[in-house]
Amino acid sequence: MSDPGMTEMTGLTHLNAAGEALMVDVSAKDPSHREAKAQAVLNTQPEVLALLSNGGLPKGDALAVARVAGIMAAKKTSELIPLCHPLPLSKAQIDFELGDDAIRILALVRTLGVTGVEMEALTAASVAALTLYDMIKAVDKRAVIGEIKLLAKSGGKSGNFEAEA
Amino acid sequence: MSDPGMTEMTGLTHLNAAGEALMVDVSAKDPSHREAKAQAVLNTQPEVLALLSNGGLPKGDALAVARVAGIMAAKKTSELIPLCHPLPLSKAQIDFELGDDAIRILALVRTLGVTGVEMEALTAASVAALTLYDMIKAVDKRAVIGEIKLLAKSGGKSGNFEAEA
Amino acid sequence: MSDPGMTEMTGLTHLNAAGEALMVDVSAKDPSHREAKAQAVLNTQPEVLALLSNGGLPKGDALAVARVAGIMAAKKTSELIPLCHPLPLSKAQIDFELGDDAIRILALVRTLGVTGVEMEALTAASVAALTLYDMIKAVDKRAVIGEIKLLAKSGGKSGNFEAEA
Amino acid sequence: MSDPGMTEMTGLTHLNAAGEALMVDVSAKDPSHREAKAQAVLNTQPEVLALLSNGGLPKGDALAVARVAGIMAAKKTSELIPLCHPLPLSKAQIDFELGDDAIRILALVRTLGVTGVEMEALTAASVAALTLYDMIKAVDKRAVIGEIKLLAKSGGKSGNFEAEA
Amino acid sequence: MSDPGMTEMTGLTHLNAAGEALMVDVSAKDPSHREAKAQAVLNTQPEVLALLSNGGLPKGDALAVARVAGIMAAKKTSELIPLCHPLPLSKAQIDFELGDDAIRILALVRTLGVTGVEMEALTAASVAALTLYDMIKAVDKRAVIGEIKLLAKSGGKSGNFEAEA
Amino acid sequence: MSDPGMTEMTGLTHLNAAGEALMVDVSAKDPSHREAKAQAVLNTQPEVLALLSNGGLPKGDALAVARVAGIMAAKKTSELIPLCHPLPLSKAQIDFELGDDAIRILALVRTLGVTGVEMEALTAASVAALTLYDMIKAVDKRAVIGEIKLLAKSGGKSGNFEAEA
Numbered sequence: 001m002s003d004p005g006m007t008e009m010t011g012l013t014h015l016n017a018a019g020e021a022l023m024v025d026v027s028a029k030d031p032s033h034r035e036a037k038a039q040a041v042l043n044t045q046p047e048v049l050a051l052l053s054n055g056g057l058p059k060g061d062a063l064a065v066a067r068v069a070g071i072m073a074a075k076k077t078s079e080l081i082p083l084c085h086p087l088p089l090s091k092a093q094i095d096f097e098l099g100d101d102a103i104r105i106l107a108l109v110r111t112l113g114v115t116g117v118e119m120e121a122l123t124a125a126s127v128a129a130l131t132l133y134d135m136i137k138a139v140d141k142r143a144v145i146g147e148i149k150l151l152a153k154s155g156g157k158s159g160n161f162e163a164e165a
Numbered sequence: 166m167s168d169p170g171m172t173e174m175t176g177l178t179h180l181n182a183a184g185e186a187l188m189v190d191v192s193a194k195d196p197s198h199r200e201a202k203a204q205a206v207l208n209t210q211p212e213v214l215a216l217l218s219n220g221g222l223p224k225g226d227a228l229a230v231a232r233v234a235g236i237m238a239a240k241k242t243s244e245l246i247p248l249c250h251p252l253p254l255s256k257a258q259i260d261f262e263l264g265d266d267a268i269r270i271l272a273l274v275r276t277l278g279v280t281g282v283e284m285e286a287l288t289a290a291s292v293a294a295l296t297l298y299d300m301i302k303a304v305d306k307r308a309v310i311g312e313i314k315l316l317a318k319s320g321g322k323s324g325n326f327e328a329e330a
Numbered sequence: 331m332s333d334p335g336m337t338e339m340t341g342l343t344h345l346n347a348a349g350e351a352l353m354v355d356v357s358a359k360d361p362s363h364r365e366a367k368a369q370a371v372l373n374t375q376p377e378v379l380a381l382l383s384n385g386g387l388p389k390g391d392a393l394a395v396a397r398v399a400g401i402m403a404a405k406k407t408s409e410l411i412p413l414c415h416p417l418p419l420s421k422a423q424i425d426f427e428l429g430d431d432a433i434r435i436l437a438l439v440r441t442l443g444v445t446g447v448e449m450e451a452l453t454a455a456s457v458a459a460l461t462l463y464d465m466i467k468a469v470d471k472r473a474v475i476g477e478i479k480l481l482a483k484s485g486g487k488s489g490n491f492e493a494e495a
Numbered sequence: 496m497s498d499p500g501m502t503e504m505t506g507l508t509h510l511n512a513a514g515e516a517l518m519v520d521v522s523a524k525d526p527s528h529r530e531a532k533a534q535a536v537l538n539t540q541p542e543v544l545a546l547l548s549n550g551g552l553p554k555g556d557a558l559a560v561a562r563v564a565g566i567m568a569a570k571k572t573s574e575l576i577p578l579c580h581p582l583p584l585s586k587a588q589i590d591f592e593l594g595d596d597a598i599r600i601l602a603l604v605r606t607l608g609v610t611g612v613e614m615e616a617l618t619a620a621s622v623a624a625l626t627l628y629d630m631i632k633a634v635d636k637r638a639v640i641g642e643i644k645l646l647a648k649s650g651g652k653s654g655n656f657e658a659e660a
Numbered sequence: 661m662s663d664p665g666m667t668e669m670t671g672l673t674h675l676n677a678a679g680e681a682l683m684v685d686v687s688a689k690d691p692s693h694r695e696a697k698a699q700a701v702l703n704t705q706p707e708v709l710a711l712l713s714n715g716g717l718p719k720g721d722a723l724a725v726a727r728v729a730g731i732m733a734a735k736k737t738s739e740l741i742p743l744c745h746p747l748p749l750s751k752a753q754i755d756f757e758l759g760d761d762a763i764r765i766l767a768l769v770r771t772l773g774v775t776g777v778e779m780e781a782l783t784a785a786s787v788a789a790l791t792l793y794d795m796i797k798a799v800d801k802r803a804v805i806g807e808i809k810l811l812a813k814s815g816g817k818s819g820n821f822e823a824e825a
Numbered sequence: 826m827s828d829p830g831m832t833e834m835t836g837l838t839h840l841n842a843a844g845e846a847l848m849v850d851v852s853a854k855d856p857s858h859r860e861a862k863a864q865a866v867l868n869t870q871p872e873v874l875a876l877l878s879n880g881g882l883p884k885g886d887a888l889a890v891a892r893v894a895g896i897m898a899a900k901k902t903s904e905l906i907p908l909c910h911p912l913p914l915s916k917a918q919i920d921f922e923l924g925d926d927a928i929r930i931l932a933l934v935r936t937l938g939v940t941g942v943e944m945e946a947l948t949a950a951s952v953a954a955l956t957l958y959d960m961i962k963a964v965d966k967r968a969v970i971g972e973i974k975l976l977a978k979s980g981g982k983s984g985n986f987e988a989e990a
Contacts, residue, residue: 027585047327064724090852146311164179192750217544255357339784349555390514394889476641679885720844806971
């Protein structure tokens, strides 16, 4: 198969041959340094974005609240995603890029562990975006969160991955 | 202002005049029946969707795992979203609509409470989508979660809301 | 059907007609005072029980630790049991009855709520029993927890229930 | 002492000489591969078991919900059992064996850690059983959960253990 | 007894006559509006305080992080304090007063519930203070948190309380 | 700078150059044995202390409940303190020293990890003190918690620390 993102088509790793869910065995894997970057984008209106920031600078606590929510969510990932292994996170960071009518949330997570931190990065970005939505929903219920995706990962035997720009 | 989704442009309800975050006072509000519907969409590839279901029917536990994750996340919303009030949920339901290269997650949440359940429905849909991503990520790291949005809400003094189709 | 414990044989209340799990709608139910009593029994050996108590009196913190664990577990029930509604518990109590080679854990839980507290009482008794097992497992790995059952419930429209002795 | 399950009769490992509870020091222990198997049994009626499955095959989400609940509970063990050490679980699996009037829940847990995973396996089996009870309680309040016990453990300096059949 | 803060000297409300802990029965109490204010004080050095703020204005995210931590801790109180009843918080707010070598954390919590929110306010103030300590501990390990106390409470049948200035 | 407790005055380790909070990168650090001791003091009245203990001996479950609360809080530290790394605790212990009108809570925590356990020890002592306050608040709302501070730490590259007596 030519698509490097599609490594095995025979089945889902989290289900056994009978289709039953399990938290798969990773006890034979050695810990290695792993990193994942993910994003989410909150699409709203220019006037609403202006409430969150002012000339690119934070205005009040809004962005800090979302940043904290994202970092804390990264640590809660294995409680939220049923088949995720708990991992000792060694770094979690949330950054924001403000556009005209959208704000992009970037999450970076690292571990020295036996599984990757893709889900931690995706969960952090998603919860940060939901937290921003919560703060603006009284002024824009139509805001939409989208483009939640993995940007890059490194470490582990499945090798590195980078999404095309 | 003509856009019914933009009710006040003067500030964010979760920040005080100094820009400081707080969990706002809802003690003067009477409990009422409230409902919210939200969605998330997981975009992947037809071969991957075929791993999750077969002719529209679940294949193994995959959809059930995501359904449970979404319902449990609805109950965790006030732990994840810092300024959300805790609410006694009276219903939580997750449905899936399978398309050719996407699966749409629909979350419905009800409460008899003093604040709306928009965040609970959005969080449930998002976590169910992330759980599906977790199960397919070994075969499609390029899957993207998008179109997370509120579909409808009812109850509460701010009135009903329905997103245009 | 003559068995008062078997009220409907047509299906499970937590699954819809398609067999899909949901947290069922209780928004039409009025809050009422509800109570449930449940038990668990830890079967071990007389010498081990003597480590937990002395002439019926607690010896050290062991019983207190299990009591606290049971009470805290009652409050965590809706986090553990996926389709349970969160409830505002108004009382939780754990009692112990020491026999020759067994200790019986009794849990009593009350709420003013829209669903019963059977699961809270059963969860409290179970976790208290597991906590006792944890403390004695170095001296008796063969201890067995059994007879976890509902003893009585009252309140709610399904009426009262009492297990035969 | 002849009983291999009774290794020390002088006291409980989780209490100090004054009878005070503590989370004991395991910092001198080296991580090793550890595994534990435990079970719980839900005793109900044939008609009720038929609601959970059909000819040995899953019917709807019921078993999947209990499986997910058990796996997530394994990850929550150190939050529930006060003196348990947190452990990085490397595998968690729940299986069901359907009998005529009972369903046996088998939990298997692995870690590469400094303490055993007996409590994780027992907690997973117990919570999966409680989750099944929750789904059938409207049709059989008299169902009883029993025979919660450790089946086997391996790894760690206390050596292997296997319950007799 | 002349001290209005000492209302009953006969025993502790959370222990029964045998000295056993329980979550006491509040099912006969009617919900009422309740409020509590509490404080904690972090004592450090002027140079360290200057890192947290600048001329009374926040400098970076430090105070926002502590504010969010305090609000989220208020919602977690019944998980942390074993015998506390879960309560539906209707407001939670954290304020800071910066002195020369100390920062005072003020927590205000409201509920419409059957028990008071003293513990929620005290827990919020304490966790906000601990969060500030966490951020400054690399520069001042000698910082001390003190004067954690209830400032005022209102609502409930035990009447109002206000600490002398 | 001569004060050994003030190691760097240039900034806060948990904020980047732009003042934004993050969970800092510890992935380059090697795990080492670390220990921290912290205290909190609950100041109340002699008659109230007599309710908690009798002649220095525990009276009922009160001290055991606080001990358990402190140990469980140590394990929850990274959930409460937003920028704390999760750590695998290898020991947690709470001791009490009863004075005439105060009770001193001592917390000792160990890990084999990449960051120190100061926050775990401080959180454990604080939550144990809050739990004692909860039990006595009906008889002494004026009780004050103070002197929460780090007593000693060892392990890690920043070296040992001991507070002067």
